Every structure is written in structure tokens, then in C-alpha cells.
Amino acid sequence: xxxxxxxxxxxxxxxxxxxxxxxxxxxxxxxxxxxxxxxxxxxxxxxxxxxxxxxxxxxxxxxxxxxxxxxxxxxxxxxxxxxxxxxxxxxxxxxxxxxxxxxxxxxxxxxxxxxxxxxxxxxxxxxxxxxxxxxxxxxxxxxxxxxxxxxxxxxxxxxxxxxxxxxxxxxxxxxxxxxxxxxxxxxxxxxxxxxxxxxxxxxxxxxxxxxxxxxxxxxxxxxxxxxxxxxxxxxxxxxxxxxxxxxxxxxxxxxxxxxxxxxxxxxxxxxxxxxxxxxxxxxxxxxxxxxxxxxxxxxxxxxxxxxxxxxxxxxxxxxxxxxxxxxxxxxxxxxxxxxxxxxxxxxxxxxxxxxxxxxxxxxxxxxxxxxxxxxxxxxxxxxxxxxxxxxxxxxxxxxxxxxxxxxxxxxxxxxxxxxxxxxxxxxxxxxxxxxxxxxxxxxxxxxxxxxxxxxxxxxxxxxxxxxxxxxxxxxxxxxxxxxxxxxxxxxxxxxxxxxxxxxxxx
Numbered sequence: 001x002x003x004x005x006x007x008x009x010x011x012x013x014x015x016x017x018x019x020x021x022x023x024x025x026x027x028x029x030x031x032x033x034x035x036x037x038x039x040x041x042x043x044x045x046x047x048x049x050x051x052x053x054x055x056x057x058x059x060x061x062x063x064x065x066x067x068x069x070x071x072x073x074x075x076x077x078x079x080x081x082x083x084x085x086x087x088x089x090x091x092x093x094x095x096x097x098x099x100x101x102x103x104x105x106x107x108x109x110x111x112x113x114x115x116x117x118x119x120x121x122x123x124x125x126x127x128x129x130x131x132x133x134x135x136x137x138x139x140x141x142x143x144x145x146x147x148x149x150x151x152x153x154x155x156x157x158x159x160x161x162x163x164x165x166x167x168x169x170x171x172x173x174x175x176x177x178x179x180x181x182x183x184x185x186x187x188x189x190x191x192x193x194x195x196x197x198x199x200x201x202x203x204x205x206x207x208x209x210x211x212x213x214x215x216x217x218x219x220x221x222x223x224x225x226x227x228x229x230x231x232x233x234x235x236x237x238x239x240x241x242x243x244x245x246x247x248x249x250x251x252x253x254x255x256x257x258x259x260x261x262x263x264x265x266x267x268x269x270x271x272x273x274x275x276x277x278x279x280x281x282x283x284x285x286x287x288x289x290x291x292x293x294x295x296x297x298x299x300x301x302x303x304x305x306x307x308x309x310x311x312x313x314x315x316x317x318x319x320x321x322x323x324x325x326x327x328x329x330x331x332x333x334x335x336x337x338x339x340x341x342x343x344x345x346x347x348x349x350x351x352x353x354x355x356x357x358x359x360x361x362x363x364x365x366x367x368x369x370x371x372x373x374x375x376x377x378x379x380x381x382x383x384x385x386x387x388x389x390x391x392x393x394x395x396x397x398x399x400x401x402x403x404x405x406x407x408x409x410x411x412x413x414x415x416x417x418x419x420x421x422x423x424x425x426x427x428x429x430x431x432x433x434x435x436x437x438x439x440x441x442x443x444x445x446x447x448x449x450x451x452x453x454x455x456x457x458x459x460x461x462x463x464x465x466x467x468x469x470x471x472x473x474x475x476x477x478x479x480x481x482x483x484x485x486x487x488x489x490x491x492x493x494x495x496x497x498x499x500x501x502x503x504x505x506x
Contacts, residue, residue: 013059016043017063018063030122063090064088066099173195205237222242224238239262292322331459344387346385351384351416351425365400373414390470399412401460402485405432406430412427414427422490433482441464468491472492476490
């Protein structure tokens with residue numbers, strides 16, 4: 001397309017900043033002469049008023065008097081350039097020095113004329129059209145590139161394994177990627193139907209509290225979030241969810257972004273592994289118990305007296321069998337207490353009775369290391385609401401650890417106290433001690449001492465804390481390397497209401 005045909009068909013809106021150009025009739029005549037039927041002019045007397053127009057309307061070109069531009073500050077010149085519009089500066093030969101200075105800061109399109117006659121207006125309009133057409137071609141390339149970039153971005157998002165949801169500050173859905181269809185068990189064609197709807201209506205399994213921090217300008221991350229997707233085949237799913245706010249130029253929350261990763265298969269595989277281990281552990285427990293009783297009987301002399309070497313070998317074998325049995329029991333119990341179908345029975349019991357049962361069951365280990373176990377009982381004891389087997393397992397684990405890590409010929413002190421709210425039980429040893437950190441009560445965690453002895457599954461303390469948490473209690477630790485450890489469990493006392501004593505409120 002040549003210049004003439006482009007000038008005839010290209011609509012233009014020009015912003016004129018000048019006190020000199022007031023002859024609109026001259027501009028109209030020049031436009032007709034060039035065949036420009038769609039050219040429009042807005043006039044401003046100053047650059048400040050021009051900025052108001054530029055922020056409100058779209059222009060192809062800015063036409064400005066050199067004297068109007070020269071008298072303003074450098075900051076205003078930079079602001080004018082920031083609009084990325086062609087700027088044509090006009091003036092007379094007397095202003096050549098001004099043109100030279102303006103060229104240094106980016107204003108390099110000039111028209112110089114001694115008087116504003118018909119030829120000037122023709123030249124002016126041709127320059128306007130030339131600049132506008134070139135600017136339009138650049139804009140088209142930019143738009144084309146943006147469209148291509150958007151297409152590639154959209155393609156990437158739609159093929160990403162992670163669901164992406166864009167929300168308004170009112171938590172209504174603005175945009176989603178194709179992966180959301182799979183997460184919601186719907187067809188891709190149905191995704192258009194959820195646009196504009198509240199996110200909590202579409203993702204009905206989500207809790208509104210998930211978005212509280214994001215609406216307050218904070219990021220949030222939720223792992224292993226369990227929910228049921230409403231579909232023709234309702235199923236339990238597990239998601240990792242990241243939520244964060246998008247803030248606008250006024251520092252206000254404009255949007256909320258949500259990324260969703262489906263980790264259901266990973267969770268199910270982990271559950272299957274745990275079930276397999278729990279089943280194997282349960283099946284191993286019975287023969288191990290039988291072996292333990294047999295070894296205890298032999299060591300006790302039921303098959304005849306043993307010499308020193310035989311007694312030592314069988315004692316070590318019995319100890320190893322005991323350690324293995326403890327690990328198996330912990331694995332079985334961890335699986336039990338992790339189960340959502342867990343059922344425990346609370347009854348009023350004396351805590352001292354449970355402690356004495358643990359001491360009796362571990363008496364052989366105590367004797368073999370020549371330890372002294374001292375139990376400081378309460379003179380007057382109140383029954384507390386507990387699940388006896390569970391609390392037995394928790395105390396047994398603490399006492400078993402104390403025996404294992406105690407130095408031979410040392411002591412273990414068990415202290416039972418109470419106040420108005422809690423019954424307290426402390427198990428203190430004077431063994432190797434352990435390092436206290438945030439991982440102490442996590443699964444499979446073993447301190448340096450535990451790793452050094454090469455026994456244990458790292459589940460004992462995890463299981464103990466599970467049990468104490470189920471009883472709405474607390475567990476605290478005080479330990480020093482090479483000086484020993486003390487574990488204290490606090491269990492809530494029953495609520496006295498007149499003559500009525502109530503169990504724990506679960």
C-alpha cells in the first residue's frame with residue numbers, strides 16, 4: 001500500500017499543544033486537499049492539560065510547539081516520552097537552538113517553518129500521517145507478539161499438570177486452566193460455566209478459612225488437603241494448595257491466585273505401603289511373642305541349669321528379640337492410631353497401676369543392666385479418664401527408652417504428681433541424653449544415641465505423642481548430653497461437677 005492510499009484510509013486523532021495553531025480552518029482545508037476524511041484534532045494550551053487528555057483518550061500523534069516544550073521541566077519531558085507516542089515538534093528557524101537541545105532528550109522529529117501557511121499545514125499533516133502509520137505498524141507487531149506470547153502461555157498453562165485458578169477479590173472465578181477439568185472430574189467444555197461463580201461453590205470441599213490470609217495480603221500453602229469432589233462418582237482426593245494475593249499499583253488486592261496439585265496417587269501409594277508394613281508387623285508379632293516367652297522360660301531354667309556362656313548368649317538373644325518385638329508393636333500401634341477409624345475407650349483408672357504394670361513387664365531388662373527403678377507415688381491419687389492400653393503403651397515406650405539408654409548400675413526415677421488441672425508423670429534417667437530439636441516427635445526420627453545403638457524404629461516417641469495428644473495432654477522433655485533425660489506427660493484430671501465426675505470431652 002503506498003502512502004497516498006494509507007493516508008486516505010487511516011483514521012487519526014491528534015493532540016495539539018500550542019498557542020500558535022488556532023486556525024482550524026487551515027487544518028481542515030489541508031486535510032481535504034490530502035483526502036483525509038478521518039482526522040480529528042484536540043487542542044490544549046499547556047502540557048499539564050495535555051497530560052489529562054493523554055490519560056483519558058487514545059491518540060496517534062502529539063503535535064507540540066517547541067517553545068511550549070522547552071519551558072517545561074525535564075521530568076515533564078520524560079513523562080511525555082513515557083506514553084510511547086510519536087511527538088512532532090514544530091517551530092521557526094529562530095528556534096534551531098531549542099531544537100538541538102530537545103533532540104538530546106529524545107524529541108527528534110521537527111518541522112521548521114517561518115510562517116504557518118498552507119504549505120506548512122500540508123507538510124504538517126503528511127508528517128503526522130507518516131508518523132502515525134509507522135507507529136501503528138509497530139503497535140500491530142507488538143499486539144501480534146503479545147497474542148503469540150499469550151497463546152504460548154495459555155498452551156503451557158492448559159498442558160501443565162497443576163491446576164491454576166484466578167479469582168477476584170470477591171473470590172469469584174475469573175479464569176482457570178484446562179487441568180481444573182480433570183481435578184473436578186468434569187469435561188473441558190464445562191469449564192466456561194464456572195467462570196464468574198464463587199470458588200467455594202465450585203470447590204465445595206474447600207474451607208473458606210483457606211483464603212483468609214490471602215485476603216489479608218499473605219501467602220498460604222496447604223499440604224495433603226483432603227476433600228471429596230462432588231461428581232457422578234464421588235471420591236476422596238488429596239491436594240497440595242498454594243494461595244497468594246496479586247496486588248495492584250494502589251497496593252490493593254486485585255486478584256487471588258490458587259495453584260492445585262493432585263497428590264492422591266502418591267498418598268494412596270504411601271497408604272498402601274503403610275498397610276503392607278502394618279500387616280507384616282501384625283503377622284510377625286505373634287511368633288515373636290512366642291519366641292520371647294520361650295527364651296524367658298529357658299533363661300529362667302525351665303529346661304535345666306545353664307552355664308555362664310549359655311546364659312549370656314540366651315540373654316543377648318532375648319534382648320534382641322525384645323527390641324524387635326517392641327519395634328513391631330510400635331509399627332502396629334502407629335498404624336492403629338493414624339487410622340481415621342480409631343476407636344479408644346476412656347475409663348477411670350489409677351495412673352499408678354498402669355506405671356506398675358510397665359515396671360513389672362520390663363523387670364527382666366532392669367535386672368540385666370543392674371538398674372534401680374524408683375517410683376515416687378502419690379499418697380492420695382485421683383482416678384483419671386484414660387484408655388488403659390494406650391497410656392500403657394506411652395509409658396512403656398518412655399520407660400523402655402530410659403532402660404535402653406541408661407548406663408549400667410544407674411537409676412531411673414519415676415515421679416507421679418498432680419495439681420488442680422493435671423496429673424503429671426515424669427520418667428527420668430541418667431544415661432547418654434539426647435539432642436532436643438523440632439523433629440524429636442516426628443516419625444522415624446532417631447537422635448545420635450539411638451542411631452549409635454542401631455536399635456529401634458524411630459516410632460516410639462512419635463507414638464507416645466500421638467497417644468498423649470488423643471488424651472488432650474502434653475509431653476515435655478528436658479535432656480542434656482551425657483547427663484540423662486526426663487520426659488514428663490501431663491494428663492487432664494476429670495471435671496468435678498457436684499457429685500458427678502465427667503470423662504474427657506472429646
